[in-house]
Amino acid sequence: MPGLIRGVARTAVIAGTATSVSNRVSRRQANRWAGQEQQQYSEPPPQQYAPPAPAPAAEVDPMERLKELGQLHEQGILTDEEFAREKAKVLG
Numbered sequence: 001m002p003g004l005i006r007g008v009a010r011t012a013v014i015a016g017t018a019t020s021v022s023n024r025v026s027r028r029q030a031n032r033w034a035g036q037e038q039q040q041y042s043e044p045p046p047q048q049y050a051p052p053a054p055a056p057a058a059e060v061d062p063m064e065r066l067k068e069l070g071q072l073h074e075q076g077i078l079t080d081e082e083f084a085r086e087k088a089k090v091l092g
Contacts (some may be wrong), residue, residue, distance in 0.1 A: 065090045 066087065073083040 062090050 069078065069083055069086050069090070072078045073080075078086070
């Protein structure tokens with residue numbers, strides 16, 4: 001009988017130690033997961049794609065642009081100096 005009691009006591013100690021270790025591991029893991037969730041919600045999400053490139057400017061026919069400038073100049077909207085400067089830009 002003393003051997004039986006010793007075996008039961010040993011089993012109880014081992015089971016108690018295993019339970020304690022298991023609980024400690026579970027708490028540590030839960031704390032890590034909670035920390036990761038906080039980081040996930042506090043940091044902005046990483047950008048997974050590049051923003052779209054700006055649309056290329058539509059090329060205007062130089063002759064059309066010169067005609068528009070000429071009309072604006074005739075209407076008095078552009079001064080002689082402004083007309084000359086814009087004309088130089090169009091002609092390069």
